[in-house]
Amino acid sequence: MGPTETERCIESLLAVFQRYAGKEGDSKTLSKKEFKTFMDTELGSFTKNQKDPGVVDRMMKKLDMNNDGQLDFSEFLNLIGGLAQACHEHMASAPAPPKRH
């Protein structure tokens, strides 16, 4: 029996973080450059819709809780959680689709 959807999701979080954190410098953290590449590649639909080019820098500052200029895995998880929460609230506030008769 293969991994469940939840297990696959946790595996993805680990794999995606490792893929971008391993590009340069400390392979256990995302540098500013690695975070930008992650945002442009993995969340391009979100990033490209932002009118303000400084949004990714501000996100990095907000996520970088210990101000070391890097994002570790738990700071990265806060981003994923924040995005999922925003999607959840958006879906909850969206009007229910018309019932098909």
Add this chain to the structure above:
Amino acid sequence: MGPTETERCIESLLAVFQRYAGKEGDSKTLSKKEFKTFMDTELGSFTKNQKDPGVVDRMMKKLDMNNDGQLDFSEFLNLIGGLAQACHEHMASAPAPPKRH
């Protein structure tokens, strides 16, 4: 171009939560019963390995930050984040695999 791995992961978090939260009562929260079904089904490999049958109840109490006997989406995300963090730390502490010559 289909969803990226990160987008698929966020979609999965939303879909899995909805699938179990929608089984009974308030469809926006996980009741104790729904949380137990989620743990047994989605994280069975974790749950079945626990010697103490009370572990799921204790997890629920710990996750239920506002003590309303339910887990909302943000409390659910804390579970996923905690499990991912535990896996990340386990992988970081595991000895590097021997280099194949």
